[in-house]
Amino acid sequence: MSDLLKVSSSPHVRAKDDTSRIMLYVILALMPTTVFGIFNFGYRALLLVLVCIFTCVISEWLFEKAIGKKSTIGDLSAAVTGLLLALNLPFTLPVWQAVLGSIFAIVVVKMLFGGLGQNFMNPALGGRAFLVISFAATMTHFEYDGVAGATPLALLKSGEAVNTLDMLIGRTGGTIGETSAICILIGAIILILLGVIDLIIPGVYIVSFAIFVCVFGGHGFDTSYLVAHLCGGGLMLGAFFMATDYVTSPITPAGKVIFGICLGVLTGIFRIFGNSAEGVSFAIIFSNLLVPLIEKVTVPRAFGVVRERKPKEVKADE
Template identity: 60%
Template sequence: MSDLLHVSASPHSRSSITTRDIMRDVLIALLPASIFGIYNFGLRALLVILVTITASVMTEYLYCRLMKKPVYRGDYSDIVTGLLLALNLPSSIPLWIAVMGGVFAILVVKMLYGGLGQNFMNPALAARVFLLISFPVRMTTFAVEKIASPTMTDYLRNGAVTLDGVSSATPLAAIKAGETVDVLKLFIGTIGGTIGETSAVAIIVGAGYLVLRRIISLRIPLTYIISFAMFVVLFGGKGMDTNFIFGQLLGGGLMLGAFFMATDYVTSPGTPKGQIIYGILLGLLTGLFRLFGGSAEGVSYAIIFGNLLVPIIEKYTVPKAFGKERVRSGR
């Protein structure tokens, strides 16, 4: 029995790029959105980021110790999960809720299913949805008190939003109510929302880095965004209203989700055709949830639902093996 060969699960591709390298590049790519989030919402945003990352790292460490598994391999995956979750949280979230989210993401979604590479849905998004269901008011409160003559201390505590103040209504909520939005502010990011989703330009810069490093391809993100835009044009009731279309594209978590979470290696299809189908599915689901659902947002639910369908998508999009004879009718 000792002479048996143990072969790991497929795919058996070889590459000099390690998981550590990939996760490090993702962390670098998330820096623009993180830095802008801290600039926009102040030191409270930095505190949420640090607390959520710490909760994620400690949860994985303690689980490995208790289960007598190899402790912390330094692949940065727990840090990436914690950071992505933090960027999906409002800066005003109570810290104990941020800790609960980090524990849920690592323990329930990642480690209990076998650890890195075995999770069936994106851990950070699963934790965000868990928190949304458990604490809907806390997770959707983005109010920032306007300060008439802000000092440097006010900037540090509350960020750039102290200049104008940000109401509790996000741009997507305003659009859903029939109001127009400032597209330039949406692009730059000086608006209300979660820590990392507000600045489209910061997200695009980070995504560009991942593309240049060949960590992700544009197949899923572009298919996702284009199919969503088409859905909005066809069923949004506004036709080619550019303010409505760009408000939907730049508002909320669409950009962050499309480039950083829909492209997750573990929970997205590995086949080219499957990635296109997956992107279209996400675009349709996001449009359906946003336009016809009770909430103004829908990216998290769309991606998680898409994650659950990935095995089926891959089953029917795997290329035929070379030389495999086609089954003829009647035989």
């Protein structure tokens, strides 16, 4: 019999990219903002990056060793979690707090729920949220050129003027990886060109947030105010590198659009009406929790399947 008639089980078409290759692409795309963050904030930034990556990798290895599970640190997902967590931290954060955040991200958010592919929220953002709640003072302490001060978003929220060019380039205070919008966009272009992400979620996220700011920000269509919001804080980093996480984002086309709108609206609510000047991390976490519901509503109906019609009731006198 001809080999053409033999049918194997699915999948019939396989992509050459596996998890480790995709994670390697993400690390590559994060290099511009990582290198700039180290250049911007010095050796302390490098120290936190190395500590977070090492702690995440060793935490995953030790957890799997303890439960007798095969090690998965070779897929590089733990290293990506450590790098993303470090980029979301101020360079002044005590090292021991960074270690705690890394352990929480891997053990609690990722491994206790089954490991890669089973976590219900982005592990790096889960670790950051844990640190913000536990150590608010150190997580909101920012310095630039040796001077402690408010971030551009905090200044913007208080009604003060900010330099949007400095925010675009990265000559401002903030977390290690959020200051330079240009470096983040370079990394985003790398991810798009390599086919790791598409523009639906980040595009809808940014557009819906911009509309929210224009409508409710109190400044109308003020381009300087809008650009400052887009370049400030973790919006760009979150939109391209964390909201697009395969595990915690929808896979249906309509679901991606709804997910992006939720992200934009929640970020706008937290920034405009909340007490904090930021809101990206919690907006992504809350939207992650909505993903099962979003996918349930937006899942396409299988071809040829129709809704079951209720039988017509027959009246007694008929």
